[in-house]
Every structure is written in structure tokens, then in C-alpha cells.
Amino acid sequence: MLSHTTIITIVLLVLQVIEARNIPVAYSRSTTIEHTTTPIKATREAIDYIPTSSNVLTLRHTRSTPGGGKKYRSAAHIFGHIPTTNHSSTLISLLQGGEFATDIKLGTQTFEAIVDTGSSDTWVVQSSFTCLRIATGQPWPASNCGFGPTYTIDSSFTPILDVNFNISYGSGQFLTGVFGREDVTLAGIEINQQIAVVDQAGWQGDNSTSGLIGLAYPAITDQYAGTDPTVDNTDLAPQIPYCPIFQTMVEQGLVSDLFSLAILRNVDGPAGYLALGGVPPLDFEQNFTSTPILITHIPQYPIGYDFYTINTQGIYLDGIMVSGSGDDVQYIVDSGTTLAYLPPLITSAINAAFNPPAIFSFWYGIYIVNCNATAPPVSIKIGGVMLNINPADMIFVAGTDLFGQKLCASGVTTGGQGPYILGDTFLKNVVAVFDIGAGMMRFAGRAYYESNNLGGGLR
Numbered sequence: 001m002l003s004h005t006t007i008i009t010i011v012l013l014v015l016q017v018i019e020a021r022n023i024p025v026a027y028s029r030s031t032t033i034e035h036t037t038t039p040i041k042a043t044r045e046a047i048d049y050i051p052t053s054s055n056v057l058t059l060r061h062t063r064s065t066p067g068g069g070k071k072y073r074s075a076a077h078i079f080g081h082i083p084t085t086n087h088s089s090t091l092i093s094l095l096q097g098g099e100f101a102t103d104i105k106l107g108t109q110t111f112e113a114i115v116d117t118g119s120s121d122t123w124v125v126q127s128s129f130t131c132l133r134i135a136t137g138q139p140w141p142a143s144n145c146g147f148g149p150t151y152t153i154d155s156s157f158t159p160i161l162d163v164n165f166n167i168s169y170g171s172g173q174f175l176t177g178v179f180g181r182e183d184v185t186l187a188g189i190e191i192n193q194q195i196a197v198v199d200q201a202g203w204q205g206d207n208s209t210s211g212l213i214g215l216a217y218p219a220i221t222d223q224y225a226g227t228d229p230t231v232d233n234t235d236l237a238p239q240i241p242y243c244p245i246f247q248t249m250v251e252q253g254l255v256s257d258l259f260s261l262a263i264l265r266n267v268d269g270p271a272g273y274l275a276l277g278g279v280p281p282l283d284f285e286q287n288f289t290s291t292p293i294l295i296t297h298i299p300q301y302p303i304g305y306d307f308y309t310i311n312t313q314g315i316y317l318d319g320i321m322v323s324g325s326g327d328d329v330q331y332i333v334d335s336g337t338t339l340a341y342l343p344p345l346i347t348s349a350i351n352a353a354f355n356p357p358a359i360f361s362f363w364y365g366i367y368i369v370n371c372n373a374t375a376p377p378v379s380i381k382i383g384g385v386m387l388n389i390n391p392a393d394m395i396f397v398a399g400t401d402l403f404g405q406k407l408c409a410s411g412v413t414t415g416g417q418g419p420y421i422l423g424d425t426f427l428k429n430v431v432a433v434f435d436i437g438a439g440m441m442r443f444a445g446r447a448y449y450e451s452n453n454l455g456g457g458l459r
Helices: 007-015 245-251 344-352
Strands: 034-039 056-061 085-093 100-106 109-116 122-131 158-168 174-186 189-202 211-214 223-225 259-263 272-276 289-292 294-297 304-311 315-317 330-333 340-342 359-361 366-368 378-382 385-389 395-400 406-410 412-414 420-422 430-435 440-445
Touching: 056 109, 100 211, 109 122, 122 174, 158 189, 189 245, 289 304, 315 344, 340 344, 344 412, 366 412, 385 440, 406 412
Parallel strands: 056 085, 109 211, 122 189, 330 420, 340 412
Antiparallel strands: 034 294, 056 100, 056 272, 085 100, 085 272, 100 109, 100 174, 122 211, 158 174, 158 223, 174 189, 259 272, 259 430, 289 440, 294 304, 304 330, 315 378, 340 420, 359 366, 366 406, 378 385, 395 406, 430 440
């Protein structure tokens, strides 16, 4: 789960060597995950028709002001890959692509927060937080962390004692803080919810967003026993999973047990929609294909449901299945990741099919392609249905090179040894339903649509 600053910033972050830090650091999830073929346990049958939600959030691209940085919060960065409803929120796309944000109300205070299907905590930065250098852990001015408005703890917040919040990312960014219960309003739904309040941060924000809304499962929440972050995720301070915000809404009977996501590629206007309890108000055919959500196992975390992980039945290049892309490859579906991170041999085959071919850049850590290249026809087979990727999503403007020239990247890159991720390259072409109750991911292909966005920023 970026701003329009140049690719040079991306390079510096990718190549940055994270030094030893004299700060509390949680177990980093930049590690191997073990997949099983066990599907999530369904609590009901899948329904044939999903109503339009009245709880819809409009998504926005987060827009960086001068000095804003890049927010490596996606599943891709967690794992170190980078050297219509009544309850809907509009997602705002980042300028030239990036992370998606929406409004959330905490008590009487309203903030812009990142929407992320690849993590589970809902957190906000507090007014008295300490900003720390990522490389050394030394304090420096709060403005360098690039947060938007900060949260003031008041009488509506009830602290949760003897636990702490602690997460670090594969990119080196980190957060620590406290937990409490707060009155939260999201997409018109009001609940009293456990949230994390950040008091220390090594962060590179966009000067706009103040926190994050995690929509994944309890297994990857980042609550630990005790108040000493230096011993988190050990026998002295084990992880204590808790109920994330959407699951709380479902358990209280406030919304149906599914949500959906539709990401648009427009720069102007909504970047998409997050619809709680139904589908967003878009014109599309509900010809859904379905596949089970799988259990994964992250070492040092409980075995269970964490990310939205699925099997595909193959990735097709010009109508022919790419070798090695069959049923035994699992993918995380993640709104916070820009690219599709695929197995190396599949990635190589697709990028070689561009005209002219895309070339992997060890300097940038992505495949660079001529901005006027012709992208190959790529499809992903899920549940027996071919879902096509629009060529417009296979090439995006990644920034500028060292000489100030426009730099374009392929929408597909290598995921190394995994985990593999279907990010926005794929999600811009479907309405994705995260059907928790049925234990299924459901996708409806969308007809190709016009867009004023030819660019993107890496997440």
C-alpha cells in the first residue's frame, strides 16, 4: 500500500542500506511466507447478485506537497520486493498514480488515511509524536516524516493498557505507539473501534495523509504484549491479534460481510471506490468469477487468514499460457501495490514481448520500457475465466531519469522467490469483491474505458 516526486527518490530508497537503529523495531514481515491450499472457512454460500452499497468511500490519489516523500506500505514493500454500496469511500489516486486515500473520522477529528487491503491495523499519528531518521533512529524535525494533520488524544479515546503497536517495513520505515478505543466513522458507519496511535515514526509521507486503514485479517495486526517494543514478537512480548475495523463492523451487524474495490486510472476526479457491504456505483456487468481465499503462514505469526491470497489458473500472453504460471502459484491481491509482481520466468516472458522489449534495470529495480512501446496482450485466468489487462495499464510514467527525461516502466516486474502480488496493474481492470463471508475473492472484468492518466507512481 506514491507522490509525484521523481524516480530518483525511489532509487535512493531502494538502494538505501538500513543501518543498525537504536529504536524499538518489530519483527519485519520482509520474509518468506508459506502458502497452503487450504481455503478460508466460509460462513455462508456465495450470493449470485451483490447489491450496490450505500456505504461507499470515494478514493483519492494522495498528493504530495513539496518535500513529501514516498510511502512504501504495500505488500510489495512489506516483503522487501523493491531494492456500489451504502458504505463506500471514494479513493483518491496519487498524482500520476500511487496510494489511495479516503476520509476517516476519529472522535470529532477527520483525517485523510491510506486504504490498504494488504495490512490490518487502523492507525493515526498523534500530535506529540517523535520523528526519527530511518537509517539511524535519531530524532529530527517532525516535518521530515511528511504526515498530514495530527491526532489529538481527547476524552473520546480510551487507552488499552499493557500492549503496544509496532511495525517495520521491508523499505526500512517503522512505527511504534499505543492502542486505544475510539469512536470511528468510516463510509457513514459509526463504531467504537480499537486503533493504534503512533508516537514514534521513521516515515516518508506525502504531507497529506495522517494514517492508514487496514482491511486484511486479524492475523497480521501488530499488537504486542507489554509496553517495551524492543522485545516485541518474542516469548516476552508475543503478538496479540485483535479485530480490525471491517471485521468489527461485520460482527456488530452494521454491514454485510464483504467489501469491494474498483480502482480507476483517472488523475482528475475519483481514483476509485471502496464499497462496504456491496459493490460501488459503477456501470459493469456482474459476471463474477470466484476463487477461494487461501490460508497463508508467515513465520512467527499464527497460521491463519491474513492476506487476500488466491490461486490463479495461469497467466496468458497473446492467448497462450506462459510456462510455469499454473495452479500452484499463489498471489496476494493488494490495493497498495502498483505493479504486478510475478515469478521471474513469467515476468521475463511478458517483458520480452513488448515492442521494443522492456529491459530490467538493476539501477531502478524495475523493467524500463520505451514510453511509446506496444504492450503485449496479457490475461490472467481465475476461476476458469480470462481477465484481460488493458494495455494502458502495462506502461506507466515512473518519473524522470538522471537527465530529466521521462522514464516509463512496465506494469509487470519480478517478485523474486515470492510472495507474488496482483497490484493495480490488474485491479484497474476489474471490480474486486473481498467476500469474507463466502471465503472467496470474486472478480468481474470491466470493459476498457477512457482515462486521462498515463502515469503511475511506485508503491
